[in-house]
Amino acid sequence: xxxxxxxxxxxxxxxxRKSLRFDDRRQLFLLALALPAVVYIxxxxxxxxxxxxxxxxxxxxxxxxxxxxxxxxxxxxxQVLTDGTGQRALIxxxxxxxxAVFFEFILGLGLAxxxxxxxxxxxxxxxxxxxPVTITPLVVGLIFRALLAVDYxxxxxxxxxxxxxxxxGLLAGTTTALPTLIFIDIWEWTPLVALIxxxxxxxxxxxxxxxxxxxxxxxWQRFRLVILPLLLPTVFLALVLRMMDAFRVFDSIxxxxxxxxxxxxxxxxxxxxxxxxxxxxxxxxxxxxxxSILCIALMAAAFTLxxxxxxxxxxxx
Amino acid sequence: MIKTSALKLGVAAFALASAVATAGAADxxxxxxxxxxxxxxxxxASVIAKLAPEFEEKTGATVKVDILDYGSLLTKTQADFVxxxxxxxxxxxxxxxxxxxxxxxxxxxxxxxxxxxAAELQIDDIYPATLKYIGQYNGKQVAFxxxxxxxxxxxxxxxxxxxxxxxxxxxxxxxxxxxxxTDPSKKIYGFVANGQKGPAVAQDWLQYNAQLGxxxxxxxxxxxxxxxxxxxxxxxxxxxxxxxxxxxxxxxDWGGREESFRQGLxxxxxxxxxxxxxxxxxxxxxxxxxxxxxxxxxxKGMEPKYGLGGWGMAINADIDKEKQEAAWTFIKxxxxxxxxxxxxxxxAGSYIRKSTLADPDLNKKYPFLPIIAKSFDNADGDYRxxxxxxxxxxxxxGTAVNAVLVGGVDPKTALDDAQAQAVKLF
Numbered sequence: 001x002x003x004x005x006x007x008x009x010x011x012x013x014x015x016x017r018k019s020l021r022f023d024d025r026r027q028l029f030l031l032a033l034a035l036p037a038v039v040y041i042x043x044x045x046x047x048x049x050x051x052x053x054x055x056x057x058x059x060x061x062x063x064x065x066x067x068x069x070x071x072x073x074x075x076x077x078x079q080v081l082t083d084g085t086g087q088r089a090l091i092x093x094x095x096x097x098x099x100a101v102f103f104e105f106i107l108g109l110g111l112a113x114x115x116x117x118x119x120x121x122x123x124x125x126x127x128x129x130x131x132p133v134t135i136t137p138l139v140v141g142l143i144f145r146a147l148l149a150v151d152y153x154x155x156x157x158x159x160x161x162x163x164x165x166x167x168x169g170l171l172a173g174t175t176t177a178l179p180t181l182i183f184i185d186i187w188e189w190t191p192l193v194a195l196i197x198x199x200x201x202x203x204x205x206x207x208x209x210x211x212x213x214x215x216x217x218x219x220w221q222r223f224r225l226v227i228l229p230l231l232l233p234t235v236f237l238a239l240v241l242r243m244m245d246a247f248r249v250f251d252s253i254x255x256x257x258x259x260x261x262x263x264x265x266x267x268x269x270x271x272x273x274x275x276x277x278x279x280x281x282x283x284x285x286x287x288x289x290x291x292s293i294l295c296i297a298l299m300a301a302a303f304t305l306x307x308x309x310x311x312x313x314x315x316x317x
Numbered sequence: 318m319i320k321t322s323a324l325k326l327g328v329a330a331f332a333l334a335s336a337v338a339t340a341g342a343a344d345x346x347x348x349x350x351x352x353x354x355x356x357x358x359x360x361x362a363s364v365i366a367k368l369a370p371e372f373e374e375k376t377g378a379t380v381k382v383d384i385l386d387y388g389s390l391l392t393k394t395q396a397d398f399v400x401x402x403x404x405x406x407x408x409x410x411x412x413x414x415x416x417x418x419x420x421x422x423x424x425x426x427x428x429x430x431x432x433x434x435a436a437e438l439q440i441d442d443i444y445p446a447t448l449k450y451i452g453q454y455n456g457k458q459v460a461f462x463x464x465x466x467x468x469x470x471x472x473x474x475x476x477x478x479x480x481x482x483x484x485x486x487x488x489x490x491x492x493x494x495x496x497x498x499t500d501p502s503k504k505i506y507g508f509v510a511n512g513q514k515g516p517a518v519a520q521d522w523l524q525y526n527a528q529l530g531x532x533x534x535x536x537x538x539x540x541x542x543x544x545x546x547x548x549x550x551x552x553x554x555x556x557x558x559x560x561x562x563x564x565x566x567x568x569x570d571w572g573g574r575e576e577s578f579r580q581g582l583x584x585x586x587x588x589x590x591x592x593x594x595x596x597x598x599x600x601x602x603x604x605x606x607x608x609x610x611x612x613x614x615x616x617k618g619m620e621p622k623y624g625l626g627g628w629g630m631a632i633n634a635d636i637d638k639e640k641q642e643a644a645w646t647f648i649k650x651x652x653x654x655x656x657x658x659x660x661x662x663x664x665a666g667s668y669i670r671k672s673t674l675a676d677p678d679l680n681k682k683y684p685f686l687p688i689i690a691k692s693f694d695n696a697d698g699d700y701r702x703x704x705x706x707x708x709x710x711x712x713x714x715g716t717a718v719n720a721v722l723v724g725g726v727d728p729k730t731a732l733d734d735a736q737a738q739a740v741k742l743f
Binding site: 062063064066067083084085149150151160166167168169171172173174257258259260261262263264274277278279280 | 388391392395399417421513514515563564565567568573577705708709712716717719720722723724725726731734738
């Protein structure tokens with residue numbers, strides 16, 4: 001109510017102030033529009049995040065001592081970073097993220113270039129390519145688990161029978177399990193990267209490409225000196241999206257290997273979910289989650305810097 | 318005017334309703350009550366769901382059975398206890414959760430109710446080991462046993478006969494026989510056990526470990542995961558996986574293991590008695606005529622003791638007194654001799670009563686019941702320590718043993734690592 005009363009301009013006031021008042025009112029109106037979203041975000045994202053940061057400094061297990069909390073400072077973080085499983089989880093997560101995103105980008109870029117030219121065949125291909133993206137990662141994991149099973153899987157059985165893999169199969173080998181999971185991720189998400197890059201390619205200004213062509217640039221020169229620099233913002237988008245997603249990998253690992261064999265495929269999220277939702281070790285699980293958030297934030301920042309530098313360099317040329 | 322008549326009508330309706338309710342209460346004391354059970358997806362689950370209408374007919378209470386896999390059951394019920402959300406009135410409790418339940422007071426202590434209704438329960442007919450291990454902890458009875466399982470050895474008579482071998486009576490014989498019976502070219506393996514990371518491999522190894530003289534706790538109850546006996550038994554377990562188990566076994570859990578035996582892939586398998594009815598079922602088993610069931614072997618010179626596992630029914634301590642009483646009525650019904658027999662005639666494979674295991678009809682259907690009876694008489698339900706830290710210990714072992722089986726990690730290194738982490742839990 002007070003907003004309405006103060007905001008009604010008195011007719012005697014000068015017009016300059018009147019318009020300012022109008023702006024104020026507009027601002028308030030816009031704020032009011034945003035308010036539900038702000039409240040929502042605060043309740044479901046910011047508040048839990050702050051809580052999670054708080055919990056991470058406590059020895060807080062819901063199943064012990066009636067859920068009593070003891071302040072332990074940075075102990076949880078130290079333990080994640082020094083504990084064997086914690087270190088493995090961190091390394092596995094980085095290997096998975098870098099491996100998966102690298103190949104998804106290379107293959108996705110290649111696919112996007114192939115599909116750039118608009119034609120019926122390409123449109124049909126595109127539609128088929130999107131099938132993996134539409135399947136839930138959990139289901140993808142179950143499908144590959146079944147395919148790779150050595151007893152009855154269409155792929156796993158023959159690979160083992162022909163001696164290409166060990167008789168126990170790809171997912172049961174300490175050296176092959178993580179690469180297999182990376183492959184599954186590449187299978188599922190390369191089309192998405194291709195689609196994002198394709199959208200970027202289609203939005204490139206045609207006159208510049210024509211000019212490069214008229215100037216006699218070779219295909220490679222056109223790609224490296226014209227297309228790639230112009231495509232950088234889209235590349236950035238694709239890489240950051242996939243990187244954040246890959247770093248949080250959980251479902252496909254959970255249903256295929258459960259983090260095994262041993263802890264060869266335990267990712268930070270698999271480890272965190274186990275600690276938090278299986279053992280209800282909330283303090284420790286919060287520390288794992290915060291480390292994960294921090295890593296993602298740092299990688300996103302690094303990407304932004306790299307891309308900006310590349311962008312500046314490209315503009316200078 | 319209208320108001321008054323509406324009021325009169327209301328009063329009349331209320332009177333009528335209470336009259337009906339009283340009439341109903343006489344023969345159906347629990348009419349209007351709904352009991353929700355969180356049940357492990359074992360053989361008994363669908364049987365309980367099938368028999369529940371009989372309980373409703375008798376008492377008026379509706380029973381809803383929520384059938385969950387092991388992981389979901391644990392997570393959902395823990396969340397229910399911790400959040401006091403009262404989603405479940407009754408919970409099937411794995412034998413190894415007793416310590417955690419007792420420490421946190423999640424469920425109703427049944428001691429007083431058992432004393433009050435001792436005659437009705439016919440406690441003397443129930444195996445003391447099932448009462449002791451499935452639910453008793455630090456003087457509390459946190460659950461009432463309704464499905465006791467004995468660890469048994471399932472074997473193939475035809476394969477042993479063909480090789481001229483006897484059914485192994487010691488753990489050493491078992492290993493030697495398993496190695497001899499294995500012939501990968503014919504797809505016959507001497508042995509199969511759970512190798513899958515997590516509870517599956519941990520629980521199976523703990524079983525063999527106990528038979529070979531190992532133990533995960535020392536005499537004072539502190540963790541001793543890397544004791545010499547444990548390291549030695551893990552070496553044996555690895556040897557069996559390397560030389561005598563189907564290659565896929567490193568990823569088997571209970572389901573995969575049972576299936577491989579029913580399909581005739583494995584010659585010998587230690588298992589829970591609850592799986593045994595499946596071997597005699599021609600719709601799912603290829604070994605109906607050739608399977609035998611016997612006692613689990615222990616190392617030479619060791620006192621024979623047989624692994625005991627199974628499930629108790631627990632009452633959520635958060636629900637109100639009246640509902641707790643209704644839940645107790647359900648437990649009494651479920652564990653009564655009549656219902657126990659009916660459950661097992663339906664293939665539940667869940668035994669707690671001497672009279673059920675001695676029942677002629679059941680013995681005709683399942684020839685292996687005397688083995689279970691004798692195993693229950695000499696049962697050990699503590700080889701998987703039922704302490705509050707059990708889930709974490711099981712997880713550490715589940716990772717360590719799996720790493721040894723498939724990762725080429727040395728048994729001592731793996732158990733040393735697990736021990737270092739286990740010590741932090743105490």
